[in-house]
Amino acid sequence: xxxxxxxKNFTSVHDAEDIPxxxxxxxxxxxxxxxxxxxxxxxxxxxxxxxxxxxxLSAQKAGYNLGMNVIVMNVDKDGWKIEFEDxxxxxxxxxxxxxxxxxxxxSYVDVLGVRTFPELQSREDDxxxxxxxxxxEYSEVxxxxxxxxxxxxxxxxxxxxxxxxxLIKKPKVVLSxxxxxxxxxxAVPNSFLQWIKKTDAHVVLTCPKGYELADEFxxxxxxxxxxxxxxxxxxxxxxxxxxxxxxxxxxxxxEEDWTITKDKMDVTRQGKFMHCLxxxxxxxxxxxxxxxxxVYQQAKNRECSAQAVxxxxxxxxx
Ligand code: SN0
Numbered sequence: 001x002x003x004x005x006x007x008k009n010f011t012s013v014h015d016a017e018d019i020p021x022x023x024x025x026x027x028x029x030x031x032x033x034x035x036x037x038x039x040x041x042x043x044x045x046x047x048x049x050x051x052x053x054x055x056x057l058s059a060q061k062a063g064y065n066l067g068m069n070v071i072v073m074n075v076d077k078d079g080w081k082i083e084f085e086d087x088x089x090x091x092x093x094x095x096x097x098x099x100x101x102x103x104x105x106x107s108y109v110d111v112l113g114v115r116t117f118p119e120l121q122s123r124e125d126d127x128x129x130x131x132x133x134x135x136x137e138y139s140e141v142x143x144x145x146x147x148x149x150x151x152x153x154x155x156x157x158x159x160x161x162x163x164x165x166x167l168i169k170k171p172k173v174v175l176s177x178x179x180x181x182x183x184x185x186x187a188v189p190n191s192f193l194q195w196i197k198k199t200d201a202h203v204v205l206t207c208p209k210g211y212e213l214a215d216e217f218x219x220x221x222x223x224x225x226x227x228x229x230x231x232x233x234x235x236x237x238x239x240x241x242x243x244x245x246x247x248x249x250x251x252x253x254x255e256e257d258w259t260i261t262k263d264k265m266d267v268t269r270q271g272k273f274m275h276c277l278x279x280x281x282x283x284x285x286x287x288x289x290x291x292x293x294x295v296y297q298q299a300k301n302r303e304c305s306a307q308a309v310x311x312x313x314x315x316x317x318x
Contacts, residue, residue: 002169007312010134011129011145012043012153019160022308026161029065029311030229039066045109046146047074049131050117054277055146055154058302059113060257065316071109074156075101084131098131102138111142111313118149118185120249126150127214142313150188155276156195159307162298163201163236170200171235172269175225177207179258180241183251186213188276189240193217208254213245214252227258228246234268239275239285260285265292274298 005017016022044063063070064092084093097184106112114135118126127147130159145153173196190213196203197220204222224230273293281287
C-alpha cells in the first residue's frame with residue numbers, strides 16, 4: 001500500500017519523512033477513528049519500565065481503533081529484573097538479560113512500544129539511549145518509543161496536532177521551564193523543540209539561566225531568560241519542568257517565581273496553555289491557568305497521533 005511516511009521505527013522526529021502529512025493523517029483519524037482496520041489480526045505490545053497513564057491508554061486505544069490486539073506489561077513490576085550490560089556475569093540481582101527479553105517479547109507481537117526513562121545519573125548513558133537502542137537492536141519487529149531517555153515523539157506529534165487545530169499562521173510558541181519538586185527528564189522539552197522547529201512557528205524558549213537544553217535542540221530557537229518578556233503576544237505557552245542538562249540531572253537554585261500564573265498568561269495574545277500532563281497543580285501552574293487550558297485536548301490528541309504512527313508502520317510492514 002502507498003505510504004506517506006514509510007516508517008520503520010518511531011523513536012524521533014527523524015522517523016517521520018513528511019510531518020505535515022502525518023499531522024493531517026492524525027486529524028483525519030480523529031474525525032473517523034474506525035476508518036482503517038489495517039491492524040486486524042496484528043498484535044501491539046506495550047512494555048513499560050516506568051509509570052504511564054496517557055501513553056499507555058492512548059496507545060492501547062489507538063491499536064484497538066485499527067483492529068489490533070494489544071498486550072501490555074509493566075516489566076519493572078511484573079517481570080524479572082532485567083540486566084542491560086553486555087557480557088554481565090549474572091550471579092547477582094538481575095535475572096534476565098535484555099537481549100533475551102526483547103527477542104522473546106518481539107516474537108509475540110507485530111509492533112513493539114517501550115517506555116524507558118533516563119536514570120539522570122550519567123548524561124552519556126542517557127543520551128546514548130542505551131535501553132531504547134537495545135530494543136531496536138534485538139527486536140524482530142518495528143519499535144515505537146513511548147518516551148525514551150531523551151525524547152517523547154508521540155507526545156510531540158500530539159502537540160503539533162493540537163497547535164494545528166487552531167489554524168494560526170506562524171504562531172508564537174513559547175516553551176517555558178516551570179518549577180517542580182523532583183528532578184525530571186529533558187525528554188519532553190527536547191522532543192517538543194525537535195518537532196515544533198519543523199513547523200512555521202516562531203519558537204521561544206524561556207528558562208532560568210543554567211537550564212538550557214542540549215545545543216542540538218536549542219539551535220534556531222530564540223532564548224529569553226525573562227519569563228514575562230518571553231510570554232508577550234504568545235499564542236501558545238508550553239510549560240514543562242526539566243532538570244539541568246549542563247549540570248546533569250540537577251535541580252539548580254532559582255530565585256524568581258517561575259510558576260505559571262494568570263498574570264503571566266495575561267501578557268500573551270490570549271495564549272493557550274499546554275502541558276503534557278501529569279502536572280503538579282499550583283507548582284508548575286496555578287489551578288486557574290490549568291482550568292482554562294487546552295491540556296485535555298492535547299491529551300485526547302495522543303490517541304489519533306499514536307494511531308497515525310501505528311497505521312504508517314503497519315502500511316510499511318504489511
Ligand atoms: C515524566 C517526564 O518526562 O517529565 C513524564 C511526562 C510525560 N513526568 C514525570 O515523571 C512526573 C513525575 C512527578 O513526580 O510529577
